[in-house]
Amino acid sequence: MSEEPVGGDLSRLRQLNAVGVLRELRGDQPLTLTELSKRTGLSRASTEDVARDLLGRGWLAEVAPAPGSVGRPARRYRFNAGAGRLLGVDVGGHKVLALVTDLDGEVLHQVRVDVPAEAGRRARLAAVDRCVSKAIAGAGEIWATGVASTGLVDGTGKVMLSDSLPEWTGVDLAAHVRRLVPGPVRVENDCKLAALAENWRGVARYAKDVVFLLAGLRTGAGLIIDGKLHRGFANWSGEIGALPAVGWQTAPNHLHAWLTNHPTTDAFEGVFVAARAGDVSALAAVDGYVKDLAVGASALVLTLDPQLVVIGGGFSRSADVMVEPLRRELDRWCLRTPEIRVSAFADEGVALGAVRLALDEVEATITSGLRP
């Protein structure tokens, strides 16, 4: 890699050098110029040049010299995760949730706006507006935004198909959110983002092949294959629930039926609470639900042979009454039952995956040599 800038404020080559330096500094350890120069292969002079520039932009911060240094102490640098902010927004059936994080994905604050499930397009987008304005007020400069939506999302950020949210098919969500925030906006399906979050900071860290199951009012899946989110040719992967034979369309009916017979309980949580307390009919309802869930889950497991199945979504809070029956059913259908883990994100996993999407955008922007 040549180190000579060929002109302009921050030339292409200088940008590439900057990317190299930033990559080295994303680790936990601050580094001296000498260490940076050695790791990047850049000359000492170029390294200094790049570091000065990145310091000026706020992407690097200087750290106190290592204790015990002899002679003139060497300056050390670290990536300045506080230089900018990322926004992750989950547009769900019952809520809009926004997370503001630093460039390392550490959550600084969050805003939640409840939305009735039956809200139409206009009301839901108004809730998005309220949630986002509240989240970004005084949050610092938002460098990039990721948005999660139920349904199929195309490459431009438009919702191609949603059968769970009223009037949601056709919403150009990326265009809508772009009016609210500075910087790039990307939109992706919620199950895919929840899978991404588990692989990034959740229970599926370090796993290369993961089936993520969203178990809640809706059932969905997101796939990590070979360490990367698998999107598919037209971004329509993970939609096995559309196939009636795998049981996901009828799965929640077992819980619905129980609730109908127990009108004093109005939330699904109630079924799981009753099952946990040993209520025989509630246990049977959960069993019916898990049996249906397991057929589709087994289809995914048999197809991909993942290292790990992660259970997320609203029902994952009741995983204690679900995991063992699910394991039994997977044992029944699968040739090899993978490890099953329960998401630790409660209902923030999807929004955290949206943050990861925003971070991808920042990293791509740095790499492509454009100022975020």
Add this chain to the structure above:
Amino acid sequence: MSEEPVGGDLSRLRQLNAVGVLRELRGDQPLTLTELSKRTGLSRASTEDVARDLLGRGWLAEVAPAPGSVGRPARRYRFNAGAGRLLGVDVGGHKVLALVTDLDGEVLHQVRVDVPAEAGRRARLAAVDRCVSKAIAGAGEIWATGVASTGLVDGTGKVMLSDSLPEWTGVDLAAHVRRLVPGPVRVENDCKLAALAENWRGVARYAKDVVFLLAGLRTGAGLIIDGKLHRGFANWSGEIGALPAVGWQTAPNHLHAWLTNHPTTDAFEGVFVAARAGDVSALAAVDGYVKDLAVGASALVLTLDPQLVVIGGGFSRSADVMVEPLRRELDRWCLRTPEIRVSAFADEGVALGAVRLALDEVEATITSGLRP
């Protein structure tokens, strides 16, 4: 990359340089030393050194200088695909098929030995012995061997589970074949290898995400994801047929039933011939078969959203009566029906995939610096 050999006959660094040179020469164009030096980033002297060594080993061949060269014509080199031989063996239900190819995978000759479907372990392995000895006699030096088997194969080349071949579970196929051939031997599941062959030299070249369907006496699947064969955590991917809900276990019954009612026809081919001729009951049998096949195929398509579905296996010869009904069924279940193509390999696809496995082995061996 340093270019100085640090000692020994062919040092590690020299090997890395050799790999770089070989990589550049795997293309169609012969290259001069000047071109090689530019592409590999090695000095002229090191390039010459490596080229001399590779010529001595037979991995490179000299080509006549480019026509119209002025002055002293520059020597040009190409990869010598004829330096060694690869062996691919398909151990199937009714046959053992062996292909001998050059290092580019061009088939030089093939040997086929029929085996009765009911043959036990000993008889089938004896057929493997006959087929392999015949194939390698006078074939030149076999550098590596790939073997395809039905059933689940572990990383050591042992058959973990086969429900279609009698007494086949537990066979250590790699160890058996190692006694017959020089060089490394690798064993893999037949559907996976057929998928690999389509991605390498078949109708799925250049496609990154492919569902390969083996449609024949057995139904199976092999998956190419992001341009690579997807194996899964324990090499058990693609086994969706084990799930009764997706219909593959009953799919062939429709054809069996028709044959039972038409005792003069004794091969499955007969159903398709009658269907092609417009026989109403044969058309219904094919329709029933395709309907069952399509449920599992839809589960794979909905899961992965591939660019392409490839139909291979014995019934792919009758694809003309299968493809349209299959497309209709996929349209029925899938959110997006991918392109459907029919394998052009007849029943040699699996063995060709085994050749690719052998080639992987040779390339890995070169890369790891050991003489094949």
